[in-house]
Amino acid sequence: xxxxxxxxxxLFRKEGQNVTLSCEQNLNHDAMYxxxxxxxxxxxxxxxxxxxxxxxxxxxAEGYSVSREKKESFPLTVTSAQKNxxxxxxxxxxxxxxxxxxxxxxxxxxxSIL
Amino acid sequence: xxxxxQPDIHITVSEGAxxxxxxxxxxxxxxxxxxxxxxxxxxxxxxxxxxxxDTLVQGIxxxxxxxxxxxxxxxxxxxxxxxxxxxxxxxxxxxxxxxGYQKVTFGTGTKLQVIP
Numbered sequence: 001x002x003x004x005x006x007x008x009x010x011l012f013r014k015e016g017q018n019v020t021l022s023c024e025q026n027l028n029h030d031a032m033y034x035x036x037x038x039x040x041x042x043x044x045x046x047x048x049x050x051x052x053x054x055x056x057x058x059x060x061a062e063g064y065s066v067s068r069e070k071k072e073s074f075p076l077t078v079t080s081a082q083k084n085x086x087x088x089x090x091x092x093x094x095x096x097x098x099x100x101x102x103x104x105x106x107x108x109x110x111x112s113i114l
Numbered sequence: 115x116x117x118x119x120q121p122d123i124h125i126t127v128s129e130g131a132x133x134x135x136x137x138x139x140x141x142x143x144x145x146x147x148x149x150x151x152x153x154x155x156x157x158x159x160x161x162x163x164x165x166x167x168d169t170l171v172q173g174i175x176x177x178x179x180x181x182x183x184x185x186x187x188x189x190x191x192x193x194x195x196x197x198x199x200x201x202x203x204x205x206x207x208x209x210x211x212x213x214g215y216q217k218v219t220f221g222t223g224t225k226l227q228v229i230p
Contacts, residue, residue: 042222105150
C-alpha cells in the first residue's frame, strides 16, 4: 500500500541536542510538507518542498532544518535553537503536478523534552 | 494571505443527532477548501474537498459540506452522527497559484464529542 511513514512515533530530546524526524513516502509525490501541531493551535507549516533539492520556509521555520535529497524522503531536524520543541509533528505529501489533489498525511511523531 | 476560522472549539452532540461544524475563511478569490478529521495520536484523514463546480460536496463517512461564497463559509454537515465520529475536525484553505495550490492554512480545529 502506498502511503507516508513517519518514524519514530515517539521521540525524546535532551537539552542542547539535535534530533531528526524521518518522513518517507512511496506515493511518488513531488511536494512534501512538515507541520507542527500544538493543542488549540491547529497545524502550522514549518517547511515545504516542491521538488528535490529545493525547499521553502513556512510560517514557523526558526529552530528547524530540512533536506530533500531524494524525492521520497524529507527529514526534519529539530535543532537546539528550538526552545519549545514539545509538539506533535506531521509530515504530508501531495502530487503537485495535479492541481486538484489534496495533501496526504503520515501518522505523526510526538516529540518531548527529557 | 489566507486564513481560516473555526469558531467552535468543542461541540457535543447525541448519537443519531445531526451535526454542523462551522468554518469561515478569508481569501480574495475562490480558494481550495478541505475538511480533515483526526483521531487522537493519529494523522489527518481527508473527508472532502472543494476545488470548483458544484458547491455541495459529498465526502466519506456520510459527511458533506457546502461552499457559500457570499458568506465565505464551508460548513461540514452530517445528518446522523455515530459514536465513531468523535474526533477533531479541521477546516483548511489553499490559495490558488500556478500548478494548483502550494500552501494550506488550517483552522484551529473543533473537537466533537458524541454522547449515547
